[in-house]
Amino acid sequence: MLSLARPVITRAFTRSAARRLPLVGAASLHTLPELPYAYNALEPYISEEIMRLHHQKHHQTYVNGLNAAEEKYSKTSDVKQQIALQSALKFNGGGHINHSLFWRNLAPAGSTNQPSGALKEALEKDFGSVDAFKKAMNEKTAAVQGSGWGWLGYNPSLKKLEIVTTPNQDPLISHVPIIGIDIWEHAFYLQYKNVKPDYLNAIWNVVNFEEAGKRYDAAT
Structure with a gap:
C-alpha cells in the first residue's frame, strides 16, 4: 500500500544544526544532544534552572514523542493512519x-557574542546596522502570538537575510536558519515572567555569532 513521505521533517533538517533524521523505519532512534557548555554557563542572562528544564525535560519530550510517532508510522502501511x-x-x-x-545558537557571555566577517557585512547591508537588526528581530519575535520562534534566515532566492517567525514548533523551511530564538514560555518564564522584551534584550548577550557566521557562510 502507498506510503506517505514526510517532507516537513526531511527538508527542514537539511540545513539545521541537529543530527540528520533517519528515514521512517530506520533502526536508530533520535537522542537528546548534549549541550556544548555547562547548564549555568549562560547566567545571568539565562538561568541554570531554565536550561536544565528546557534541555532535560522539554527537548527530551520532543525526542520521545518523535521516536514514538516514527515507531507507529513504521508499523503501519495504512494511509489514513499515516496521515493521522x-x-x-x-x-x-x-x-x-x-x-x-537553538543550543548551538548560544554561547557564554563574552565569548563569541558579536558578529564579524561576512555575516556582519550582510547584517549591515540588509538591516542598516547590527543594532537595527537586533531591534527588528526583537520586535518581530515579541509579536509572536502564543508560542513560536523568531528567525534570522537566509533567503536563497533573494540572496539576502530576512527576519521571519514560525508558530508552535514548526521548523523554518522557507529560509536557511542562521539564528533562532525560542519564544515559548518555557524558554524564559521562570526568570523573566511575562516580560518577553526583557528576555529578548538579554539573549543577545549569549547569542553565538560565531556559529551563526558559519551557518551564513555555508548558506552562501
Whole structure:
C-alpha cells in the first residue's frame, strides 16, 4: 500500500544544526544532544534552572514523542493512519530540530557574542546596522502570538537575510536558519515572567555569532 513521505521533517533538517533524521523505519532512534557548555554557563542572562528544564525535560519530550510517532508510522502501511501521525511527526520533529539548532545558537557571555566577517557585512547591508537588526528581530519575535520562534534566515532566492517567525514548533523551511530564538514560555518564564522584551534584550548577550557566521557562510 502507498506510503506517505514526510517532507516537513526531511527538508527542514537539511540545513539545521541537529543530527540528520533517519528515514521512517530506520533502526536508530533520535537522542537528546548534549549541550556544548555547562547548564549555568549562560547566567545571568539565562538561568541554570531554565536550561536544565528546557534541555532535560522539554527537548527530551520532543525526542520521545518523535521516536514514538516514527515507531507507529513504521508499523503501519495504512494511509489514513499515516496521515493521522503527520501532526505528531511535525510537532515533535520540529521541536527536536529547532532545539538542536537553538543550543548551538548560544554561547557564554563574552565569548563569541558579536558578529564579524561576512555575516556582519550582510547584517549591515540588509538591516542598516547590527543594532537595527537586533531591534527588528526583537520586535518581530515579541509579536509572536502564543508560542513560536523568531528567525534570522537566509533567503536563497533573494540572496539576502530576512527576519521571519514560525508558530508552535514548526521548523523554518522557507529560509536557511542562521539564528533562532525560542519564544515559548518555557524558554524564559521562570526568570523573566511575562516580560518577553526583557528576555529578548538579554539573549543577545549569549547569542553565538560565531556559529551563526558559519551557518551564513555555508548558506552562501
